[in-house]
Amino acid sequence: LAQVGRLGRGASAKVFKAVDVDTLKLVAVKVISFKRDSQAHRLIKHEVTALRSQRAPLLSKTFGTDAATTPCPHISRFYGCVVDKLRMQASIAMEYECCGSLEDWVKDGLPTPEPWLAHVAYSILQ
Numbered sequence: 001l002a003q004v005g006r007l008g009r010g011a012s013a014k015v016f017k018a019v020d021v022d023t024l025k026l027v028a029v030k031v032i033s034f035k036r037d038s039q040a041h042r043l044i045k046h047e048v049t050a051l052r053s054q055r056a057p058l059l060s061k062t063f064g065t066d067a068a069t070t071p072c073p074h075i076s077r078f079y080g081c082v083v084d085k086l087r088m089q090a091s092i093a094m095e096y097e098c099c100g101s102l103e104d105w106v107k108d109g110l111p112t113p114e115p116w117l118a119h120v121a122y123s124i125l126q
Helices: 041-055 102-108 114-125
Strands: 002-007 013-019 027-034 078-084 089-095
Touching: 002 027, 041 078, 041 089, 078 114
Parallel strands: none
Antiparallel strands: 002 013, 013 027, 027 089, 078 089
16 A cells, blocks of 8 residues: 555544555555553454454455354445554555545535435435
């Protein structure tokens, strides 16, 4: 993966836009830093377990392969997770969504069209 730019930052993670050099597909990579014997290990494991049902084989050279299920088309695809114990960080690769997040819409205070909200609600319920 080649990092292209920064998408955001939270309390315990940074999110970057990256491109897979083999497929030239854009992905979002969440980099979570942790300390030894911290709660972050459990949180990372919990997040990856939840995302595993959305596993897609795109980045198998980078993240390895496992038994993939058919991902739901209404949820961003999960490509894999790598833990770097020397740097004490985990990198989670997800499908890049170019429209931003729901949080961005709320923060901007822009009016949201009802058909768009209906589509989001329908996709969540799928």
